Structures are given as structure tokens and as C-alpha cells.
Amino acid sequence: MRTEPILQIKDLSVSLTSGGNERTILDQLSLKIFPNEVMGIVGESGSGKTMTALATMGLLPKTIKVTGGHIWYEGRDLLQLSGKDMRSVRGSKIAMIFQNPRMALNPLMRVGDQIARAVRLHQDLPKAEYYPMAVSLMKQVGIADAEGRAKAYPHQLSGGMAQRVLVAIMLACQPKVLIADEPTTGLDVTIQAQIFELIKEIQVQTGVAVLLITHDLGVVSEVCDRVGVMYAGQVMEIARVAEIFNDPGHPYTKRLLKSILRVDQISDLDTSQALSPISAAFDVLGCRFASQCLDACPECLLQRPQIPDDDCEHMVFCYKYYPKK
Amino acid sequence: MITKNGKKSEKWIDKFKFFKIIRRSLRFPLFLLGIVVILFYLVIVAFGPSMTPHNPEIPNSKYTLGAPTNENLFGTDKFGRDILTRVIYASRLDMLIALTVATISFILGSLIGGIVGYYGGWLDKVVMRVVDVMFAFPSFILAMAITSALGDTVQNVVIAIATAYTPYFVRLTRGEMLTIRKLQYADAAISVGNPGWRVALVHLLPNALAPSLVQMTLVSGWAILDAAGLAFLGLGITPPTAEWGVMVSEGAARIITGEWWVWLYPGLAIVLAAFAFNLVGDGLRDIMAREEQ
Numbered sequence: 100m101r102t103e104p105i106l107q108i109k110d111l112s113v114s115l116t117s118g119g120n121e122r123t124i125l126d127q128l129s130l131k132i133f134p135n136e137v138m139g140i141v142g143e144s145g146s147g148k149t150m151t152a153l154a155t156m157g158l159l160p161k162t163i164k165v166t167g168g169h170i171w172y173e174g175r176d177l178l179q180l181s182g183k184d185m186r187s188v189r190g191s192k193i194a195m196i197f198q199n200p201r202m203a204l205n206p207l208m209r210v211g212d213q214i215a216r217a218v219r220l221h222q223d224l225p226k227a228e229y230y231p232m233a234v235s236l237m238k239q240v241g242i243a244d245a246e247g248r249a250k251a252y253p254h255q256l257s258g259g260m261a262q263r264v265l266v267a268i269m270l271a272c273q274p275k276v277l278i279a280d281e282p283t284t285g286l287d288v289t290i291q292a293q294i295f296e297l298i299k300e301i302q303v304q305t306g307v308a309v310l311l312i313t314h315d316l317g318v319v320s321e322v323c324d325r326v327g328v329m330y331a332g333q334v335m336e337i338a339r340v341a342e343i344f345n346d347p348g349h350p351y352t353k354r355l356l357k358s359i360l361r362v363d364q365i366s367d368l369d370t371s372q373a374l375s376p377i378s379a380a381f382d383v384l385g386c387r388f389a390s391q392c393l394d395a396c397p398e399c400l401l402q403r404p405q406i407p408d409d410d411c412e413h414m415v416f417c418y419k420y421y422p423k424k
Numbered sequence: 425m426i427t428k429n430g431k432k433s434e435k436w437i438d439k440f441k442f443f444k445i446i447r448r449s450l451r452f453p454l455f456l457l458g459i460v461v462i463l464f465y466l467v468i469v470a471f472g473p474s475m476t477p478h479n480p481e482i483p484n485s486k487y488t489l490g491a492p493t494n495e496n497l498f499g500t501d502k503f504g505r506d507i508l509t510r511v512i513y514a515s516r517l518d519m520l521i522a523l524t525v526a527t528i529s530f531i532l533g534s535l536i537g538g539i540v541g542y543y544g545g546w547l548d549k550v551v552m553r554v555v556d557v558m559f560a561f562p563s564f565i566l567a568m569a570i571t572s573a574l575g576d577t578v579q580n581v582v583i584a585i586a587t588a589y590t591p592y593f594v595r596l597t598r599g600e601m602l603t604i605r606k607l608q609y610a611d612a613a614i615s616v617g618n619p620g621w622r623v624a625l626v627h628l629l630p631n632a633l634a635p636s637l638v639q640m641t642l643v644s645g646w647a648i649l650d651a652a653g654l655a656f657l658g659l660g661i662t663p664p665t666a667e668w669g670v671m672v673s674e675g676a677a678r679i680i681t682g683e684w685w686v687w688l689y690p691g692l693a694i695v696l697a698a699f700a701f702n703l704v705g706d707g708l709r710d711i712m713a714r715e716e717q
């Protein structure tokens with residue numbers, strides 16, 4: 100029915116061990132990203148969005164271990180790759196842009212040189228072309244006075260400018276998949292819109308598949324093609340953006356959508372339904388939202404529903420959803 | 425400062441910043457004093473030997489143990505050699521020792537510390553235990569042991585003192601590296617596809633060097649004290665080489681007999697040099713602490 104996914108995460112479990120306690124921070128997470136699409140992941144803080152990105156890049160901190168699952172890319176399981184093979188994937192196949200763009204740049208190196216280094220790593224160009232290529236990439240991501248800005252150090256750039264530089268570095272890598280981890284944290288609203296526009300533009304131009312991690316549902320509705328909703332390390336629902344907004348299946352998604360204030364609707368925020376902190380949810384065997392869920396059944400606490408793998412148009416991990424269909 | 429041409433005004437701002445740095449360092453008068461004294465020594469190192477008519481090592485039997493005169497401003501020693509000339513030539517040797525020791529231990533220590541701090545694991549544990557053992561010895565005693573094992577040459581003195589101070593830089597750089605490798609630009613450098621060694625040495629290590637640079641000035645001062653101390657004890661640099669420690673040791677026998685100029689001037693040279701390096705080191709630390717605020 101559809102093309103093969105370019106990146107497929109299957110039953111990925113990741114856990115944090117500290118002082119003898121083990122906490123599963125990603126619980127059997129499955130995701131597919133298809134070529135030429137923008138896939139969004141939304142969820143509140145601590146729901147494991149960033150961990151998903153880091154696990155894919157092989158950048159998990161030492162205290163956090165992958166305990167099961169696969170991350171397939173071009174028929175290879177990234178979790179089984181050696182350090183050297185993983186290096187050939189990073190950048191050239193899967194690149195990442197980070198939250199807090201200024202923190203993601205080397206403070207002692209001029210930004211032009213940093214882009215030029217990425218060009219050197221990933222493009223087959225003569226040595227003299229590295230720097231001019233870097234400058235032209237800076238122009239491409241919409242930096243005015245690219246020649247001058249290339250000589251600036253990261254602390255001399257504004258946050259939005261720094262994020263554009265990161266996008267330029269990503270462009271220099273020419274990846275097939277781009278992971279954007281909350282790329283606009285700490286930027287003001289107008290700059291946020293510009294950055295998302297830039298990412299969308301580059302996606303259309305280069306055909307790169309984008310995994311966009313955010314907690315902003317408004318952004319999701321504008322930029323993404325499909326979206327996965329996460330809660331406490333579990334995927335609750337995956338669907339096309341229009342379906343998520345018009346016909347949410349999972350109780351958590353419904354509650355999440357209720358929390359948005361919309362200009363075109365008179366909403367009455369029901370604070371009695373406010374969720375308790377996410378950290379309380381990690382010890383449940385089954386659906387981690389069950390203890391907060393108004394429709395939960397005893398089964399919910401013990402086991403999550405098994406969903407056939409090929410049903411990727413609209414997946415809802417909830418018992419309540421399936422009898423209806 | 426305001427010009428119509430945007431680029432020109434930017435350059436003006438840069439110049440303005442340069443003045444700002446100078447003006448800020450004026451708030452640290454002791455730091456400036458240290459810098460001035462070190463510059464004074466460097467001038468002597470560069471031009472001193474060509475300005476003195478005497479030879480530092482050829483004896484002169486006509487005027488031995490002579491008090492300061494217009495001809496011999498600092499007097500002469502028991503072989504009739506001009507003490508001013510010997511102090512000048514000695515400053516060349518001692519400054520050379522100070523700077524090479526500081527440079528060698530800085531390069532070696534921060535490389536080891538950077539690599540060990542980045543990779544961690546068993547390598548880190550082994551190296552840090554070795555460093556702990558070296559710290560257990562006072563660095564002067566360690567330098568003494570190494571010099572007497574290697575033999576008395578200038579080169580061996582440098583090796584010995586540099587070895588004794590390398591652990592300081594290992595510890596400092598490793599500590600910085602442990603925090604820096606967790607920062608986001610470390611992850612970003614890896615995620616672009618850089619191999620580990622390049623992330624560690626090209627992207628992270630330069631960011632971990634600031635405290636070591638302060639340490640480097642302090643170690644320069646300590647190295648002068650150690651080299652002179654070793655020579656005073658008869659280790660490392662030996663007579664007739666013109667060296668401050670050698671000269672103080674020759675003068676020490678004259679303290680009771682009243683020829684004060686033989687030991688006073690080389691001693692003052694040691695004190696002043698060590699003092700200046702310490703002032704600069706402390707000043708740099710203060711300036712950097714204020715920058716961070």
C-alpha cells in the first residue's frame with residue numbers, strides 16, 4: 100500500500116539504572132518513518148521523545164541502556180552496528196539538530212569553519228571548496244551577510260541564527276533522515292515560525308525524511324504529515340495529522356487536545372481533569388496512562404493491546420478503540 | 425564610531441572591545457605588575473648578554489670577591505667573575521627552563537587528561553591512580569629523584585621538573601573534560617559523524633584548556649624555584665654554568681664572611697621572577713572568575 104519505511108523503530112526498550120533501581124523510560128516503542136515525509140512526535144516533558152532521538156543516533160548517556168528492540172535503517176539494525184559502522188551512519192544517513200542551538204555549536208570555532216568541517220566529512224569536494232561551500236550553505240538557509248557571519252563565533256549569533264547554522268551543518272551532511280529535537284526551544288515565536296518554515300522548505304527541496312520532536316501541537320498541525328503521541332515512554336497513538344485532530348482515538352490524545360486553547364472554539368478548561376505528574380506512571384506493566392484514564396479497565400493495567408504491524412494508517416494502543424472498528 | 429558603512433563600524437566595535445580588555449585588566453594592578461616584571465626579564469633575556477662587556481664564565485684573578493663598583497655593578501665572585509653578567513646569563517637559562525617546563529607539562533598533561541577524561545573507563549582509572557601516586561610525592565622531591573637518576577644536564581632538569589608537574593595538568597584537564605563531554609556540542613560533534621578522537625581533541629580539548637593556562641603561569645614560577653633549588657643542592661645544573669641557584673649556593677658560604685653581593689643579587693632575581701609568575705597566575709584566575717560571573 101505504501102513505500103517501505105526508511106527508518107523503522109521496532110519494540111525499542113530503553114532503561115535507566117541508578118542505584119539498583121531500573122526504570123524503563125522507553126517501553127516497546129515502535130515507529131516508522133517513510134521517505135519524504137515529516138513525522139512528528141508529541142508528548143509532555145519526560146515522555147521519552149528526546150530519548151528516542153538519542154537512541155537512534157546512538158548517543159544515549161552511559162547510564163541509560165537499550166534493553167531490547169531494533170532500529171532498522173536500510174536493512175541494518177543500528178543497535179547492532181560497531182562504532183565505526185555507526186559513524187558512517189551518523190551525519191551522512193541520519194543527522195540531528197538539537198534544542199538550544201547555541202549550546203550545540205563549538206564555542207571556540209568560527210561557525211563558517213564548523214560548517215566547512217561537516218562539508219569536508221560528507222561531501223566529495225576539493226579542499227579549496229570546503230569554505231565557499233559552507234558560505235553558500237549559509238546563504239541557502241537564509242543567513243544575510245553570509246560571508247561576514249561565517250567569521251562569527253557562536254556567542255555572537257542570535258538563537259535563531261545559530262539554529263540556521265545548525266541546519267546548514269545538517270545540509271552539509273546530506274542525510275536521508277533528519278531528526279529535529281525541539282529545534283525551537285528558547286527561541287521567540289516569530290523566529291520559531293521561521294525555523295519551522297525553513298525545515299519544511301528544506302524537506303521539500305531535498306526530500307529528506309524528518310522526525311520532528313516537539314511539544315507544540317500547533318506546530319505539528321502545520322508542519323507534520325503524520326504524528327505519534329507519546330506518554331511516559333509509550334506510544335499512545337500514531338496517525339495522520341488530520342485524523343489526530345479530528346478523530347483522536349486514544350483517551351490520552353483526547354485529553355491532550357482538550358488542553359489546547361483554540362481561537363475558533365469556546366473552550367472550557369476542566370481543571371479537575373488535570374493530569375498528575377508523569378513520573379508516577381512508570382511502574383505500570385500495561386498502559387501507563389491507565390491510572391489517569393477515565394475509561395480504564397483492569398486489563399489496561401496488565402497488558403497493552405497488541406496491534407497488527409501492517410495497520411500503520413492509524414494505530415491506537417487502547418482496548419477501548421478496537422471494539423468500535 | 426558611527427559610520428554609514430556597516431562593516432567599518434563593526435571594526436570600530438572590535439577595537440573598542442580591545443581597549444575594554446586593557447581597561448579591565450587595569451582593575452588588577454598586581455596582575456599588570458607581574459606582566460611588567462616578566463616583560464622586563466624577557467628584555468634582559470633577549471638583549472642583556474649583548475649589553476654586558478664581561479664574560480660569565482672566564483675567571484679574573486685581578487678582582488676576586490670584589491664589592492660592587494662602577495665597573496662591576498653587582499660585584500664579583502671568588503673567581504673574579506662579574507655577578508651582574510652572570511645574573512643576566514642565568515636569567516636566560518632559568519627563563520628557558522621555566523617556559524619549556526611549563527609548555528611540556530601543559531601539552532603532555534592536557535593531552536593525557538583530555539583523552540582520559542573523554543574516554544573514561546579502565547584507562548581513566550589506571551592513569552588517575554598513577555597521577556595519585558605522583559601527587560603523593562612533593563613535586564620537588566620527585567624532581568630531585570628523577571634528576572639524580574637521569575644525570576646532571578639542563579635537559580634532564582627540564583625533563584624531571586616537567587614530569588613532576590604533568591599530573592597537575594592531567595587532573596585539571598580531565599576534570600574540565602568530564603563536564604564538557606556532557607555538553608550538547610559534544611553530542612552534536614558526534615552526530616555529524618566525527619570519529620571519537622577528533623571530537624575529543626579538536627572540538628572538546630580546546631574548550632577544556634582555560635584552567636590549565638592559568639596553571640601554566642603558576643608552574644613557570646614553581647619551575648624556576650625548583651631548578652634553582654636543585655642547583656643549590658648540587659643537582660642538575662652544576663658550576664661553572666651561570667644559574668641563579670648555583671650562584672646562591674656559591675654565595676651561601678659567604679654569608680658569614682660578609683660578601684653579601686655574592687648571594688643577594690641572584691637570590692633577588694629568583695624571588696622576583698617566581699613572584700611575577702605567581703602574580704600573573706593569580707591575576708588570570710581572578711579575571712577569569714569575574715568573566716564567568
